[in-house]
Amino acid sequence: MRSRPIAFWLQLGFTLLVCAFLIVPVCLSIMAGITANYFVGIGGGVTLRWIGEVWRLYADTIFLSLRIALACLACTLVLGVPAAYVLARRPGRIARAIEELLVMPVAVPGLATALALIVAYGGFGDFRRSWLFILVGHVLFTLPFMVRSVLAVLCSIDLRMLEEGAASLGARFHQRFFGVVLPNCRSGILAGSLMVLTLSVGEFNLTWLLHTPLTKTLPVGLADSYASLRIEIGSAYTVVFFVIIIPCLVLLQRFGATGRPRTRKAKP
Amino acid sequence: MTQPFHLEPVPIRMIRCAKTFDGGVRVLDPVDLEIGGGETLVLLGPSGCGKTTLLRLIAGLEWPDAGGRVVFGGEDVTALPIERRNVGMVFQSYALFPNMTVAENVGYGLRVRGIERLERARRVGEMLEMTHIAPLADRRIDQLSGGQRQRVALARALVVRPRVLLLDEPLTALDAKLRDTLRLEIDRLLQDLGITAVYVTHDQAEAMALGDRIVVMSKGRIEQIGTPREIYRNPASPFVAGFVGTMNRLPAEGGGGLLRIGGATLPWSGPMGPVEVMVRPEDLTVEPEAGAEGYTLPARISAAVFLGDRTRLVAETSDGTELTIDTDPHRPFARGDQIRLRIDPSRILSP
Ligand SMILES: Nc1ncnc2c1ncn2[C@@H]1O[C@H](COP(=O)(O)OP(=O)(O)OP(=O)(O)O)[C@@H](O)[C@H]1O
Numbered sequence: 001m002r003s004r005p006i007a008f009w010l011q012l013g014f015t016l017l018v019c020a021f022l023i024v025p026v027c028l029s030i031m032a033g034i035t036a037n038y039f040v041g042i043g044g045g046v047t048l049r050w051i052g053e054v055w056r057l058y059a060d061t062i063f064l065s066l067r068i069a070l071a072c073l074a075c076t077l078v079l080g081v082p083a084a085y086v087l088a089r090r091p092g093r094i095a096r097a098i099e100e101l102l103v104m105p106v107a108v109p110g111l112a113t114a115l116a117l118i119v120a121y122g123g124f125g126d127f128r129r130s131w132l133f134i135l136v137g138h139v140l141f142t143l144p145f146m147v148r149s150v151l152a153v154l155c156s157i158d159l160r161m162l163e164e165g166a167a168s169l170g171a172r173f174h175q176r177f178f179g180v181v182l183p184n185c186r187s188g189i190l191a192g193s194l195m196v197l198t199l200s201v202g203e204f205n206l207t208w209l210l211h212t213p214l215t216k217t218l219p220v221g222l223a224d225s226y227a228s229l230r231i232e233i234g235s236a237y238t239v240v241f242f243v244i245i246i247p248c249l250v251l252l253q254r255f256g257a258t259g260r261p262r263t264r265k266a267k268p
Numbered sequence: 269m270t271q272p273f274h275l276e277p278v279p280i281r282m283i284r285c286a287k288t289f290d291g292g293v294r295v296l297d298p299v300d301l302e303i304g305g306g307e308t309l310v311l312l313g314p315s316g317c318g319k320t321t322l323l324r325l326i327a328g329l330e331w332p333d334a335g336g337r338v339v340f341g342g343e344d345v346t347a348l349p350i351e352r353r354n355v356g357m358v359f360q361s362y363a364l365f366p367n368m369t370v371a372e373n374v375g376y377g378l379r380v381r382g383i384e385r386l387e388r389a390r391r392v393g394e395m396l397e398m399t400h401i402a403p404l405a406d407r408r409i410d411q412l413s414g415g416q417r418q419r420v421a422l423a424r425a426l427v428v429r430p431r432v433l434l435l436d437e438p439l440t441a442l443d444a445k446l447r448d449t450l451r452l453e454i455d456r457l458l459q460d461l462g463i464t465a466v467y468v469t470h471d472q473a474e475a476m477a478l479g480d481r482i483v484v485m486s487k488g489r490i491e492q493i494g495t496p497r498e499i500y501r502n503p504a505s506p507f508v509a510g511f512v513g514t515m516n517r518l519p520a521e522g523g524g525g526l527l528r529i530g531g532a533t534l535p536w537s538g539p540m541g542p543v544e545v546m547v548r549p550e551d552l553t554v555e556p557e558a559g560a561e562g563y564t565l566p567a568r569i570s571a572a573v574f575l576g577d578r579t580r581l582v583a584e585t586s587d588g589t590e591l592t593i594d595t596d597p598h599r600p601f602a603r604g605d606q607i608r609l610r611i612d613p614s615r616i617l618s619p
Pocket residue numbers: 289290293295313314315316317318319320321322470
C-alpha cells in the first residue's frame with residue numbers, strides 16, 4: 001500500500017481536533033444527564049430520574065420556548081415572505097438598502113438589541129412582563145434569515161416572467177401570488193422556517209436580558225440550572241434541548257443541501 | 269388535426285401608441301396599426317428595434333405614453349391590465365410553471381377562471397391532442413425538451429380561447445429542423461382557429477412563411493407594412509430592401525431612355541442622372557459564353573457556394589461592385605471565372 005500524503009494526516013488531525021472540542025463535550029454532557037451519579041460515572045447506573053426532575057421543574061420553560069418559536073415562525077412568515085417578494089420584484093437602491101438594513105439585528109450583538117428594546121419599550125409594564133416582549137426580540141433576530149432564504153430562491157427563478165405568464169392566462173394578483181409565487185419558493189420558505197424555529201428555540205443572548213422570572217425560555221432555564229442545581233440536572237436539561245433542536249437541524253441540513261425539493265420521477 | 273373550436277376573430281387597432289421608459293428613453297415612436305380580425309401579423313426587425321415592446325403594449329404588459337390607445341374590436345382596452353384583456357401569450361422563454369405538470373400548466377388558465385374540474389379536464393385533453401402532447405400530460409416541465417415546452421406554452425395560451433394570440437419569438441431557442449416543423453404546425457393552427465395573431469421574429473424567412481402581413485421595424489419606427497410579396501418586391505426603404513432577403517445595389521446612370529450599368533445598357537424609363545438601382549440575386553442571370561454583349565455586365569467570380577437547390581455566387585464587376593447571384597446548381601463555377609450577367613429590366617427596383 002502506498003503511504004498516504006501528509007495532507008491526509010493533517011486533515012485527520014484537524015477532524016479529530018474538531019471532534020474533541022465539539023462532539024466529545026456533547027457526548028459527555030448527554031452521558032452526565034443520564035447517569036445516576038456524575039462523580040461515579042456511567043458505571044454507577046443509568047437513570048431517567050434527572051430528566052423527570054427537569055420536566056417537573058422546567059416544563060413551563062420548554063412550553064414557553066416552543067410557543068415563542070411557533071409564534072415567531074408565524075410572524076416571520078407573515079412579514080418575511082411578502083417582504084422578500086417585494087424586494088425581489090423591485091430593482092433599485094432603496095430595495096437594496098432595506099435588504100442591508102434587515103441584516104442589522106444579526107450583525108449587532110444580541111445584548112445591544114435587547115438593551116435598545118428595553119430602553120425604548122421597557123416602560124410599558126404589561127408588555128414588558130409578557131412573553132410577547134421576548135417574541136419581538138426573536139422576530140427581529142430571525143426575520144432576516146427568513147427573508148434571505150426566500151429571497152435567494154425568488155432570485156434564482158424568473159419571477160417576473162412566471163407572473164406575467166400567469167397574468168396572461170387571466171390570473172389576478174392573489175391567484176398569482178398563492179398559486180404561482182408561493183409554490184415556486186416553497187423550498188426557501190421551508191428552509192427559512194426551520195432556520196427560524198432552530199434559532200428561536202436556541203436564542204440566549206437577547207432572551208437573557210428580555211426575560212422575567214415568569215417568562216423563562218429553555219436556554220435561559222438551562223443557564224439557570226447549570227448555575228444553581230446539580231450538574232446532572234443541568235445535563236439532563238441539555239438532553240431535552242437536543243431532543244428538540246436536533247430534528248430541526250437534520251431537516252435543515254437536508255433541505256439546505258438539495259436547495260429545492262426533489263422533483264417527482266416521471267411515470268413510465 | 270382535429271378542429272374542436274373556432275375563435276371569434278377580433279380586430280386590433282393601435283392609435284398613436286408610443287413608449288418611453290423611465291429615464292426618458294423613447295424606444296417606440298407613435299405607432300398607428302390596424303390588424304384585421306383573424307389576420308396573422310408578423311413584427312419583423314433587428315434586435316432592439318422595439319418589437320417586444322410593441323407586442324407588450326398590445327398584451328397589456330406595458331402602457332403606452334399618454335395619448336396612445338389600444339382597441340380590441342369595439343372595446344378600448346388601453347386601461348386594462350393583461351389579466352383582463354383575454355389575450356393568449358407565448359413567451360420566448362416559455363414561462364411555464366415548474367411546480368405543475370404539463371396538464372396542470374395547460375389547465376391553469378381555466379382553473380383561475382373557475383371552470384369546474386370535468387369541463388376543465390375535457391378541454392385540456394382536447395388541447396393536448398391538438399398540439400400532439402397528450403402522452404406527456406403527467407410530465408413535469410423540467411422533463412421536457414425545448415420543442416415540447418413550446419407546444420405546452422402554445423396549448424396553455426390557446427386553451428382559454430383568447431381574443432388574440434401574441435407570440436414573442438417562440439421558435440428562436442430551437443434548432444433549425446424543429447423550427448421548420450413547428451412553424452408549419454403553428455401556421456396551420458392559426459389558420460384553423462381563425463384567431464387574430466401577432467408574431468414577433470427577427471428571422472425574415474419565418475416572417476415570410478407565417479405572415480398575412482409583415483410589419484418591418486427599425487429603431488422604434490415602422491418602416492413598412494405589407495404582404496410578404498409587397499415587402500420583398502417593393503421595399504419602401506433601403507433598410508427594408510437590405511433587411512428582407514438579399515439585395516444587390518449597383519451604381520448606374522440614366523439618360524436618353526437608357527440605363528447604363530458598368531458596361532451594360534438597358535431600356536429605362538426611370539429618373540435621369542446617377543441613380544442606385546437594386547436587384548435581387550435570383551434576378552441576375554449568368555449568360556452562356558456568347559451573349560448579346562451590349563446588354564450584359566462582365567464580372568469575375570470571387571466565391572461560389574453550392575447550396576443544393578442553387579449555387580450562390582459572389583462576383584465583382586469591373587468597377588469593384590460586389591454582386592450576389594443565385595444560379596443553376598448543375599453548372600460548375602469556380603473562383604476566378606469570368607462571367608457575363610444579364611439583368612431583367614422589369615426586375616430592377618429603385619426606391
Ligand atoms: N423595461 C425597460 N426599461 C428600459 N428600456 C427598455 C426596457 N425594455 C426594453 N427596453 C429597451 O427598449 C429597446 C427595445 O427593446 P425590445 O425588447 O422591444 O426590442 P426587440 O425588438 O424585442 O429586441 P430583441 O429582438 O432583442 O428581443 C431596447 O433598446 C431595450 O434596451
